[in-house]
Amino acid sequence: MSATPSLLDNKLVKWFDQRLPIVSTMHHAGMEYPTPKNLTYWWNFGSLAGFMLVVMMVTGIFLAMHYTPHVDYAFASVERIMRDVNYGWLIRYIHMNGGSMFFVVVYIHVFRGLYYGSYKSPREVLWWLGIVILLLMMATAFMGYVLPWGQMSFWGATVITNLFSAFPLVGNWIVTLLWGGFSVDNPTLNRFFSLHYLLPFVIAAVVFLHIWALHTTKSNNPLGIEANGPQDTIPFHPYYTVKDLYGIGVFLIFYSLFVFFAPNALGDAANYIPANPLQTPPHIVPEWYFLPYYAILRSIPNKLLGVLAMFGSILILFLLPWLDTSRVRSARFRPIYKLVFWVFVICCVALTWAGGKPPEGLALWVARIGTIYYFLHFLVFMPLIGWFERPLALPKSISAPVLAGGKA
């Protein structure tokens, strides 16, 4: 690679880099980084997530210039952004739909990891950091949704903060601490705004660690086997920079369809009614990306157990490197796990559907069966399948299958 001219050949850059090696570090991480040459488009979603984080921070900072975090003015200030502020509607719709797009991207990113066994040794810490990012994103999105102070903002905040009261002894103390009063009110809105501004920057810091861990253990790939040497990898730049950019282009088309043609399709109309602490809307639902957890919560008719199952459904992901007993990473070579993986995807979709319906009749039963299946998948199927499944033969190297195909 020394043959290609680089920024570091410049004397001035070199002088600077010897004093703060930021240029060589970036060059190392963003250009030379040896990447498996067989990555598919499923590997685009990490950079897409990073792109969405930047979009959310930029639009959020501009929204914050016009937004007023006070129960008497918040709703009106958001309507002012929509009607009076130049391009305010655009900035808000990018931010509002951006929350959803961020979750679309991150969920695909996570399911990619589940399919290709990216959580297995030596990538456990990388996987954990990903879950930490997911949890922080959830907290951020939840508090952001409270800011416009509509009916769903208020009642969503009430229901979710009350979840913490389920914990014995400390529960009510935590809830009061979240509220800063006796109910969701102005102090709550103020602190949520403060934290909603802060957490994305914390996420950025964890993303940094996530990428650091990635560059230490190197990327997994669709075959789930390690690269044997330079013949199995290509430099990140230009091969994957251009592929990631292309992915961002396609993704922006999808994102723009929502922003420009269906900006409220993913939202709830009730959030355009100002918050009323005395009247609960007939049907409270969170944003779509929280529906599976909401379904799990409501499927259990006991407050504490419901709350524990809901939190547990995400925390269980931390244990995945040990719950999966198979030595083979990629589902490509795991005929039974592959099948069970897709049933699990269907289970998550079903939970999402059930979480959006009132908890009665069919939806309640789908939620209950889905909840049981969700935990069975991780606690029973994953350990057992790894134990009795006979994986297919793994290729000798990343290059081997391609070269064999070329000869044939």
Added chain:
Amino acid sequence: MADTAKPGSAAGVHDDANRRDFLFLLTGAAGAIGTASAVWPLISSMNPAADVLALSSTEVNLAPVQVGQAITVVWRGKPVFVRHRTPEEIASAEKVNLKDLPDPKPDSERVKKPEWLIVVGVCTHLGCVPLGQKLGDPRGDYGGWFCPCHGSHYDTSGRIRKGPAPANLAVPGYTFVTDTSIRIG
């Protein structure tokens, strides 16, 4: 310190190591206590402030509320249900077998005067406002209130009977100022 410890003497090295361990622990402890006392005001600042705590009590005139009617008043930002119970409602609340209740409390402990039931209108599950105050609202299987959020049923004493809520609707502190007016809080 390196000067005072005799180099090569086992005792000197040992003494020095002990002293250093002690100083290290002392510094660590002082740092931990210092940090904790700096964090405490920050956490404490998130609790209700003095003006929030001082939120005034609410006076309610009961005279216009007819038998069978209910009104909702606001106290500390929360709805409070005031229901003028009918004799049948009082009777059904009183005759319940305490063993059938998830959160057993006799009706007599939840009211000052049997015809007036005063409870905080916040579902003890996750904080929604139950239905049942207005004519035509669903009142659940036990004739009190029904919480539409996750389906909790409360009886005519505001006690939880069915659904995910763990506890009865709370009874706020209140006093009868006159025969027909109360002060909540």
